[in-house]
Amino acid sequence: KAGVTQTPRYLIKTRGQQVTLSCSPISGHRSVSWYQQTPGQGLQFLFEYFSETQRNKGNFPGRFSGRQFSNSRSEMNVSTLELGDSALYLCASSLYRGRDEQYFGPGTRLTVT
Amino acid sequence: DAKTTQPNSMESNEEEPVHLPCNHSTISGTDYIHWYRQLPSQGPEYVIHGLTSNVNNRMASLAIAEDRKSSTLILHRATLRDAAVYYCILIRSGYALNFGKGTSLLVTP
Numbered sequence: 001k002a003g004v005t006q007t008p009r010y011l012i013k014t015r016g017q018q019v020t021l022s023c024s025p026i027s028g029h030r031s032v033s034w035y036q037q038t039p040g041q042g043l044q045f046l047f048e049y050f051s052e053t054q055r056n057k058g059n060f061p062g063r064f065s066g067r068q069f070s071n072s073r074s075e076m077n078v079s080t081l082e083l084g085d086s087a088l089y090l091c092a093s094s095l096y097r098g099r100d101e102q103y104f105g106p107g108t109r110l111t112v113t
Numbered sequence: 114d115a116k117t118t119q120p121n122s123m124e125s126n127e128e129e130p131v132h133l134p135c136n137h138s139t140i141s142g143t144d145y146i147h148w149y150r151q152l153p154s155q156g157p158e159y160v161i162h163g164l165t166s167n168v169n170n171r172m173a174s175l176a177i178a179e180d181r182k183s184s185t186l187i188l189h190r191a192t193l194r195d196a197a198v199y200y201c202i203l204i205r206s207g208y209a210l211n212f213g214k215g216t217s218l219l220v221t222p
């Protein structure tokens with residue numbers, strides 16, 4: 001079974017631009033979560049989607065948004081990029097919510113200059 | 114808000130057991146305890162999870178305190194490939210409450 005895939009793997013953007021990252025979960029998985037990882041803050045939860053609805057959101061500004069499609073694929077968008085948004089963005093999928101293990105993708109490395 | 118506390122780093126000799134502790138004193142009754150590990154340049158990898166009872170799988174064992182305020186991940190025989198950052202997190206209704214900084218495990222031959 002194919003794992004979680006994320007595209008693109010690497011991205012360089014300029015301050016003020018916006019970016020869209022994509023995540024394809026494992027086939028059959030309905031829950032998708034997004035995380036931001038930086039050396040200073042470690043892994044931080046962004047949001048979780050289940051059945052095309054955002055179920056939970058972490059403590060991030062409104063510039064961070066996401067959505068989930070009917071095939072469970074998910075996208076996250078960051079508008080008005082700031083230097084501090086440079087990070088590894090990880091997507092994880094699970095069969096259901098809460099009790100099941102999460103499978104992480106390799107991440108998208110975003111660099112904002 | 115519930116959070117986890119782990120030592121910053123631990124060291125083990127190869128082929129010896131490793132006990133990685135995690136404190137989660139404010140855990141709620143429906144919070145699942147998950148453990149993940151992350152190797153350099155990779156996304157986190159699931160290790161094990163549990164709710165109340167001890168759990169075993171092919172990778173590790175999870176010992177959960179009776180009051181659920183702490184748990185211990187047990188690697189029965191550490192190998193060099195087990196060197197990674199280990200995260201203990203609480204999951205509530207799909208929401209990862211707190212990943213923390215994890216424990217960096219060093220395995221020496």
